[in-house]
Amino acid sequence: MSQNITQNKTICYHCGEDCQSEPLWHNDHAFCCFGCQTVFELLSENDLCEYYSFENNPGNQLSHFIKDKYLFLDNEEVVDHLLDFKSDQLAKITFSIPSIHCSSCIWLLENISRFDHGIIVSKINFSKKKLTIDYNPSKTTLRSIADLLYQLSYEPEISLDAKNSNSTQKNTTRDLKIGIAGFCFGNIMLLAFPDYLGIEMDSEFIQYFTYISLGLSIPVLFYCSSEFFISALGGLRKRLLNI
Structure with a gap:
């Protein structure tokens, strides 16, 4: 029998909830409801029970199913x-x-x-x-x-209304990131213009130009390119390498 019993409580193998007094048993696993058992059966039939190896009781409880919901x-x-x-x-x-x-x-x-x-x-x-x-x-x-x-x-x-609002919000955020990245890029290039042409400038302001360029690169790195870092982190969590 699977180890689903903790401190006198029978824990659902799928979602981790207390099965109360009448757990449902299937393949030596306890389930709190028919919904959790059904999900386990679907995963088992499709050879996807590796799902349970990433986290303990990773599932979500579905205590009722509305027919023809969609x-x-x-x-x-x-x-x-x-x-x-x-x-x-x-x-x-x-x-x-x-x-x-x-x-x-x-x-x-x-x-x-x-x-x-x-x-x-x-x-x-x-x-x-x-x-x-x-x-x-x-x-x-x-x-x-x-x-x-x-x-x-x-x-x-x-939601039909949510799709419209989310699309607008997504485009606004993307435009903002592109705008910030373009502004920072333009100013960094302008400040580095003498270096590209090999012009030696003897001025006390040269070092300040370097600090300004560094400051302008920070929002590009941590805000404008955040989507790439989030995607990479998600891949690493699954032990996968993505672009």
Whole structure:
């Protein structure tokens, strides 16, 4: 029997919650509800139980399942509005998933194509709790992907209004970073202009130009390029090297 009992409490193998007085037992593991057991069975059937090796009890509790929760995704107009890109063989969607919380979540969601072969690739932005999925619309549907995430206890938040506001906010942030980087780049180049031309200047202000250039490089390094560091950190946590 698996070690799910701690201080007179039976702990759910999936989410770590107290199973109370009547735990559900499956494959020598205790589960607090049918939802957690169902997720474990899905992972087991698809040979994805490595999910549990990254963290102890990494799952999210799903105590109830609402049938046809994403029925509205059968509407093509709604789907076209939500998609970031669509063609005959490729569609791209970005989901907001607040329940992403650990390295196990990243590993599972980036291997979600093993559940649905219509999914081409999936990528996580851990800091923003976003999941981007590329899929083949001729092999799967947006509704089936949303239902799959829901069954795995990673319920996607889908809002037509939120998509518009998030897109605007994303573009504003990106434009701000580009603007700051361009301003700093231009001034650093201007201050270094004599060095590029090999002009020797005997002035007490030369050393101050160096300090100013260093100061201008700091926001570029820590703010404008932050997305690259976040992506690299996420890859290292999964023991993977990305670009």
